Amino acid sequence: MSTTVGALGLAVAAASLGAGQADAASVATWDKVAQCESTGNWSINTNNGYYGGLQISLSNWKYYGGTAYAARPDLATKQQQILIAEKILADQGAGAWTCSPGTGLATDRTNPYPDPTPTPTPTPMTAPSSAAAPxxxxxxxxxxxxxxxxxxxxxxxxxxxxxxxxxxxxxxxxxxxxxxxxxxxxxxxxxxxxxxxxxxxxxxxxxxxxxxxxxxxxxxxxxxxxxxxxxxxxxxxxxxxxxxxxxxxxxxxxxxxxxxxxxxxxxxxxxxxxxxxxxxxxxxxxxxxxxxxxxxxxxxxxxxxxxxxxxxxxxxxxxxxxxxxxxxxxxxxxxxxxxxxxxxxxxxxxxxxxxxxxxxxxxxxxxxxxxxxxxxxxxxxxxxxxxxxxxxxxxxxxxxxxxxxxxxxxxxxxxxxxxxxxxxxxxxxxxxxxxxxxxxxxxxxxxxxxxxxxxxxxxxxxxxxxxxxxxx
Structure with a gap:
């Protein structure tokens, strides 16, 4: 993954928001990116500052809410890594990944997880029984x-x-x-x-x-x-x-x-x-x-x-x-x-x-x-x-x-x-x-x-x- 993402890519994001970049990609496309970035190893940690299948930096992981899933990308599931990558893609564009050319990341518009919605809106919960005899x-x-x-x-x-x-x-x-x-x-x-x-x-x-x-x-x-x-x-x-x-x-x-x-x-x-x-x-x-x-x-x-x-x-x-x-x-x-x-x-x-x-x-x-x-x-x-x-x-x-x-x-x-x-x-x-x-x-x-x-x-x-x- 490029140093653009490692530095949060705020300048790149500001410059590219109006450029019509992709804001979603299919799981198959993300698999292609991961194959290039990490040989498809979603739990890889090579101590180079980037983690997981899509080689997301720790600063980006935190910035885009990844710690709601795990402390680092390599400790999260494949789906969770893709969900955070979707946010980076929407914010910074496909250029955030050096491996994006040839994968279709810049042109794919497919929601990778359309049903069910991965993060549904919270709904009120009725408190169940708490009675027990420990x-x-x-x-x-x-x-x-x-x-x-x-x-x-x-x-x-x-x-x-x-x-x-x-x-x-x-x-x-x-x-x-x-x-x-x-x-x-x-x-x-x-x-x-x-x-x-x-x-x-x-x-x-x-x-x-x-x-x-x-x-x-x-x-x-x-x-x-x-x-x-x-x-x-x-x-x-x-x-x-x-x-x-x-x-x-x-x-x-x-x-x-x-x-x-x-x-x-x-x-x-x-x-x-x-x-x-x-x-x-x-x-x-x-x-x-x-x-x-x-x-x-x-x-x-x-x-x-x-x-x-x-x-x-x-x-x-x-x-x-x-x-x-x-x-x-x-x-x-x-x-x-x-x-x-x-x-x-x-x-x-x-x-x-x-x-x-x-x-x-x-x-x-x-x-x-x-x-x-x-x-x-x-x-x-x-x-x-x-x-x-x-x-x-x-x-x-x-x-x-x-x-x-x-x-x-x-x-x-x-x-x-x-x-x-x-x-x-x-x-x-x-x-x-x-x-x-x-x-x-x-x-x-x-x-x-x-x-x-x-x-x-x-x-x-x-x-x-x-x-x-x-x-x-």
Missing amino acids: VLYNPDTATAEVFAVGADGVLSHSYSTNGGAWTDWSTLDPSFRFSGAPAVVYNPVNKVTEVFATGKDGVISHNYLFNGGQWSGWSTLDPSYKFSGSPTAVYNASTNAIELFGTGTDGVLNHTYNLNAGSWQGWTSLGTWKFARTPTAVYNPDTKTAEVFDIGADGALSHSYSTNGGAWTDWSTLDPSFRFSGAPAVVYNPVNKVTEVFATGKDGVISHNYLFNGGQWSGWSTLDPSYKFSGSPTAVYNASTNAIELFGTGTDGVLNHTYNLNADSWQGWTSLGTYKFAGNPTAVYESATHAAEVFGIGADGLISHAYSANGGTWSNWTTLGTWKFQTT
Whole structure:
């Protein structure tokens, strides 16, 4: 690509706007340009200042909005690179590429992606159910523990050790009232379980338990910060920190952390992008990276990450032509070294996008569009079978399940019984019993669970007591 584009080409653009240059070109034409510029390698980075199949400079990538897709052109998909190239073509003309002669770039007028429109106008979204009963597994005590907010706003919990009977529900200080779903995380170094929840006043509070101890009682994390929806938390092994995220009432995602089970840091905003959903986070132990995902008011899913406790990256969008509702689910497969994110589309279809360590995001693909879902999916890594297990509540209220063995093809959706659920499912893997376990809140407010040991048949649903919990 010529130095015209590398310097933003503003002078060239001003001189050529009235010259009748092309402002669109077909994919076939762009393929010809890419073949000359980069031998058709859309992920090339030769450290010459230009990136990707069309050799777009970083300054142009930023100037024409490419960072909405990825940090650099070579990290974006072919379609995303072409979409930015279309803007450069309209602004600067075919002369921006030294390889344009003979490709038809100067005369082609074909829209490369006429249907569907790659970046549709945002439309208002109806907030789906945020009710869920998050579950945590403590490997040091071999205990699975589930938390949920009652219809009265009080947070309660129940637990099972070594696959034994579940305890009766008990409340964690009924003087605190919450909305949405709590977040829960375990720090294996300091042996502490910590639960977070958003109060009816929008303030996030936390409560923690050291192994063998008693619950600390609720305390607020800076009441000057107000949040909507539910928080999310993840343990960062590279820094021995619990990372906590929440979407503010202004739509900005905020973050705080706790090192070595010490004091919590103040809230800080991760950029200025606006989000409308509950965030989701994951930790990759192989790259020592914590990563957070959230869905914007326009339905596009974006992510930001921090490696070795370093600065968080700018937000980048995972293909804005896909629009979602609810909250995403994300999971890491440590055997195949792949991070996978799932989200429910506005049409009710669940799609997924995955990234192998050192690679690029695959792009969104749907998991059987004949199945329609409401709310948010959940996913868990099953170490006994090297499978990612995925769950979602159908529009008929039935909970469905699919899985992926050894990072291979996804199996078809199957229904887990005929129970009807209203909230979002949650799942956990229990290493002591080699069991994957899924929980759901029924339309009647009762929490039920089912499990599968060593990849075997899923059990029937069993209800945990008679207490009623929030379903919306």
